[in-house]
Amino acid sequence: MAGFRVGVDIGGTFTDTVMIRDGEITRVKVPSTPPAFHKGLLNGLDRLEQPLSEMNLLAHGTTVGTNAIVARHGARTGLVTTKGFRDVLVLRRGDRADQFNLWWQPQAGLVPRPSRFEVDERVDYAGDVVKPLDEQDVRRVAAEIREQGLEAVAVTLINSFVNPDHEQRIKAILSEELPGVYLSISSEILPEILEYERTATTTVNAYIGPVMDRYVAALEHELRDKGYGGDVVISTSAGGVATPDIVRQVPARTVESGPAAGVMAAAQICKLAGIDHVVTFDMGGTSLDVGLIHDGEVLRTNQYMVEWGTPVRFPCVDVKSIGAGGGSIAWIDKGGSLRVGPHSAGASPGPACYGQGGTDATVTDAELVLGRLEASAFLGGEMTVDPALAEGAVRKDIGEHFGWDAVEAASGIVRIAVNNMTESLRLATVDRGYDPREFSLFALGGAGPLFAAEVAKEANVPQVVVPRHPGLTSALGLLMVDIRHDVSKSLMRTESQLDLAQLNAEYGALERKAADTLAGEGVAPGDMLIERTADVRYYGQADSINIPVPSGELDAETLRTVIASFHARHGQEYGYTMPADAAEPEIATLRVSGIGKADTFKLSPSERTGSLEDARAGTRSIYFDGAFHDTPIYDRDRLAPGVTFDGPAIVEQLDSTIVVLPGMAARVDDYENVLIAIDPEAAS
């Protein structure tokens, strides 16, 4: 295909732009431009120096919504609730973020109390109307909203997930009374039980709605001015993309999209490499994001919180995030113990070695002292760092306290950082019933490949996979995913209460909703893939397990299969199942994913040839296992498929550095992934 396509990952600090043209990948990194994030995106496009009329696709992930929440500069938002429940948003679930801290206080909510309105109405648990909606009350509220000049309104009534009539009526009245005000209706965007979580999600959606709307409009406008008439898609937290119109309707679906794209890319790359079970290890400057792929399927969750106490209950690629990045600061705590993170020096002032005024010893400084990072080749030479500053900081902040030299201190910092990361990996695998020995660790982000081998060893993961472009993988991932929409409906029927006709009708309605959305985005029926799942649990349990459900008319037999696979999964994840007389399985929530197959970017096998010697770039003295070793350095851009080498070794490339520890063995596969066997003897 002539022309080119572009993936843009807009972060809080940098905007990463990746162009694919004739199979060649070009990368540009520019500063982000908050709050007008689209400017940074356009700057990146300019730097590509290509006519936009030849661009076929622009896919991007954005933190516009998340930033609006964290910085509290979203829309002036109102909330409409059932009479008696205006405070649901600030009462939350009442829990405290910190177990032993009297001084901790909950944050103010997104909607001040005078903008939280009540209307007289009530629906009970079964969906029966206990008190009809007082429409005069709704019009009174509308007048008040107009008076306050609010830009967005969230509507969440108690039990609206069972019977949405009152919310629909309120929507009709508000649309009529308040043209131009952004409306977010809970029974439309998240018809699921739990009033706080549903209200929070609906409110977040309203709060960032107008912000995203303006962002998308400005972006489309400027792109058109520059001659671009093609598709723009925006990535979602569920690991798909959506068109701007859908993003305008449900902007809260984009809040965790950045880390999701990395996991989706990992799934694609590992599929080609023939690897089924993967832990993704995405490490940048400030945080480590860990995701899970099992049997080729990306694990999703609906337990995401956009900040502490603010849940967004949409299916979201399940990424556990901890404060462990290259910029993580090493410090001595009150009890005299060495700690690393979660505070980070970030990009500015950055690690001490950046020489930008940062004086704290960071993980990056430690790696530089150990020789694993090369001062002159930092970020492919785009940036110079000063090893003397790193050494000074590590010695002064940490070494002097324990009577260590800089190298001992640096090695301690790395070991503690590795332990923190290993523990977070355990939370993602073992504690969910997965055996790490069956997984590969997929290293991405600028710092991922630097630590992956050491963490894999500690966590009993036998293999590390480093993709060809670790630092660009998230941006590339944006070009590899399909259009995706998830819809859901709380059902809550135990096995014996299930009515097959109702079940089929509910799935039918959800499937129509998903297909209509896809059609609205221009997906042809032949390119649609509709997948069903159900959240199943034992009656009384709070959490459920997501189980695949076959498509087509469900009968008693297929239902039995679904229940049987629930028992099996429960046994695997939790270690036990319940007999039928003790606890009946319950179908809690029905879910349907509508996937629009897109002509996505596919990696092709490499045609590069050459020997290991061709890639040899020198030797450096590097600290491993208590001593410095002369270690070969290889140039990633010259490593050809089929090449093998043993650790210790360092592989350098523009966007990352790979560390292979002594005793490990590495090989390059057909797609130029570097595969590291942690214990080659055990593997053979």
Next chain:
Amino acid sequence: MSTTETRLDPITFEVLRSSLVTICDEMGVRLCRTAFSPVVTEGRDFTFALFDADGHLAASGHWDMPVHFGTFEGTIASVRKTFGEDINEGDIFLYNDPYTGGTHNNDMRAVRPVFHEGTRIGWIVACAHWPDVGGPLPGTFNPSATECYAEGIRVPAVKIYDRGVRVESIIQLVMANVRNAAGATGDLQAMVGCCLGGDDRLRGLAEKYGRETLFAAYRESMDYAERILRTFTEALPNGVYEWTDHIDQDPAHPDHPPVKIHLRMTVEDGQVEFDFTDSDPAPMGAVGSPMPTTWSGVLSATLNVFPGVPLNFGVSRVLSMKTRPNSVVHLLPPTPASGMAACAFEKVVACTLGVLGLADPARKTACIFNLTNVVVGGQDERFGNRPWVMYFWLPGGYGATARGDSTLPSHMLFGPGVKIQPVEVHERFYPVLFDELCLREDSAGPGRYRGGYGVRAKFHLTHGKAKLSVLGDRQRFAPWGVEGGGDGGNQSLWVDPDGDDPQELGMFATGVDLPPASTVLYYSGGGGGYGNPLERDPELLIGDVVDGVMSLETARTQYGVVLREVGRDDGGFAVDVDATAEERERLRASRA
């Protein structure tokens, strides 16, 4: 501190210290996902802890219940006392005895000794609140009990796994004495699963680093906690500090005077002793606390005032406690303990906050609202008369502190991770309908800094009758203010508040009959205020009035601030400066 034993290098220490805590957290994550009872999965009423081979606390999780922490060493001591040498690899014990090492009977503990190559290397305690452990009332909780025999099954240390073999007879004995044995079986199964997972991890550490290194990590973790706590306590001036608080009543003798809890804290060069010996004798009703729970209260309050101290045995080298046996904070059987969390425990916490504020004025806080247990149950006509028991609890106001106002409601220090059960879940599982659940107006304790607002909840029965029990305290002795600040709103519970015959049940009632369609109204307390309300910046009241949580009347009578209504664009209300000066002058004179 010992100097002869193995010392770890600082890196190995930090790795192991952090791993021990993570093991506890992992067990918690797993229980949350596997237990049956909403009180565990949603209420998060559980705790995991790790102990050294001698049963000293080595690590505890991040998300657990402070009320449990002080009791676990007693748990293990009881197991060791009962079984002596007969403690073997593969054993698991069950236990809940409040008097020697439990909290209340609902808090069941699974206790697992961990072995490595035949040597005991530690202990795991998994503690979770079971929704029912028998007794005359659904939910077991029995505030009108006058003997512990009316509080459900008491389980001294018994073996439920003997060298890996499940002791079915003992488990059946326990299950025969609880309502909803199926749910309890699921919860027990989950607790056992967590113990086994933790056991694997601890043995893994011994395997990888060696037993001696693991033992050194226990010791040094304790030294570490001790060092951190001392940085705080050594800054306290030596001296004796006293505080008194009261439980509203002995429910067995409502005509008797309130029950006094008195704390005398002595600080001497960083060592802190908490002496409760001047507290009242044990009441007959179920409001006192056994000694282990009292210790939990002291620990919980102290570590809240000094954040960042890890909780393990090292803390016990700095803090100590004295109680008088058979007093309100040191119950002996058969005095009942059902209400200990809401009554004695909360007062122990309050007194501890009180004395620490006297010793360290920069950390002074007014009183926090009080835990309340509301239990309603009956038979659900919607589902073939299925028995139902609804536990109901609310967040409330925190006290204002030397640092400023308290903001939004949250749960008390008793259980910071506790979550409110959603209204939609209550209504689905129980035949009730909620009329409101919202901030409670005019409930914040007035002060230069004001306390937090309490919460109001109202619900009614939709199908059939029910029985209600409540135990919550602080109806009479409201959450107190400090430095001249006023009390927060007191707590109360009403039946049919809007009907012809409104009944204020207060905070002590058991098995009250609720006829069909009854309405229940419950107020959680507000937090106390800090400093003289007449010195509060008048402008700060406008926000509360605009929010509709403070009346103009309260602004005038409590704070001496006169507000007048102005246009919306001018903020809705403005301070009438002259009238305020006059009103404050008048109040100052009348209060003097």
